[in-house]
Amino acid sequence: MPQASELEQRIATALPGARVNVEDLTGGGDHFRAEIVSDRFEGLSRIEQHRLVYDVFGDDIGGAIHALSIKTSTPGATA
Amino acid sequence: MTNDEIRSFIENAIKENKVMLFMKGVPHQPACGFSARTAGALNALGVQYAALDILPDPRIREELSGLSGWPTIPQLFVDGELVGGSDIVMEMFESGELAELLGAEPPAEPFEPEPQPEPVQRPIGLENRLD
Numbered sequence: 001m002p003q004a005s006e007l008e009q010r011i012a013t014a015l016p017g018a019r020v021n022v023e024d025l026t027g028g029g030d031h032f033r034a035e036i037v038s039d040r041f042e043g044l045s046r047i048e049q050h051r052l053v054y055d056v057f058g059d060d061i062g063g064a065i066h067a068l069s070i071k072t073s074t075p076g077a078t079a
Numbered sequence: 080m081t082n083d084e085i086r087s088f089i090e091n092a093i094k095e096n097k098v099m100l101f102m103k104g105v106p107h108q109p110a111c112g113f114s115a116r117t118a119g120a121l122n123a124l125g126v127q128y129a130a131l132d133i134l135p136d137p138r139i140r141e142e143l144s145g146l147s148g149w150p151t152i153p154q155l156f157v158d159g160e161l162v163g164g165s166d167i168v169m170e171m172f173e174s175g176e177l178a179e180l181l182g183a184e185p186p187a188e189p190f191e192p193e194p195q196p197e198p199v200q201r202p203i204g205l206e207n208r209l210d
Contacts, residue, residue, distance in 0.1 A: 062140075070166050
């Protein structure tokens with residue numbers, strides 16, 4: 001069962017310099033929420049930003065990771 | 080249906096319906112909190128949309144994700160283009176971009192996303208115990 005910290009690490013490795021926070025929403029290791037701030041998202045549409053994150057996990061999305069809710073932003077646009 | 084038939088059914092659905100939602104369950108009876116929120120946002124804008132339940136056959140989701148390159152459900156398409164899943168749709172709903180994209184009036188009343196169903200937690204117990 002994946003841990004939030006493991007997801008955080010995988011995203012941080014794939015997107016160096018990103019600020020990543022992953023929460024396990026149910027405590028059950030299958031519903032996660034990830035908030036990611038990265039300059040890699042600069043100039044990308046939301047779809048492209050989320051795809052970058054999904055790509056980190058490949059087939060684990062819908063598999064071991066049942067659901068991953070994503071919020072992306074760029075360092076300049078942090079609310 | 081063969082996989083190819085499923086894929087072309089999906090392609091046609093996206094092409095022929097200006098607003099096309101692929102979801103778990105149906106709009107009046109969503110089978111997942113993410114699908115419920117996405118359908119709820121469209122309902123709140125009062126736009127007409129076609130919806131397809133992906134649950135009846137696992138190949139629907141496989142073919143859809145193969146086509147869109149998007150791994151999760153729901154998926155909203157507008158004018159043949161993938162807009163996003165529930166996170167993106169909700170962000171766009173809240174910012175007013177979704178209303179703009181769909182040419183709808185933003186709702187007068189704020190839309191409360193449906194709460195995620197709480198997992199049912201019951202103590203371990205036997206029903207109909209036999210003496």
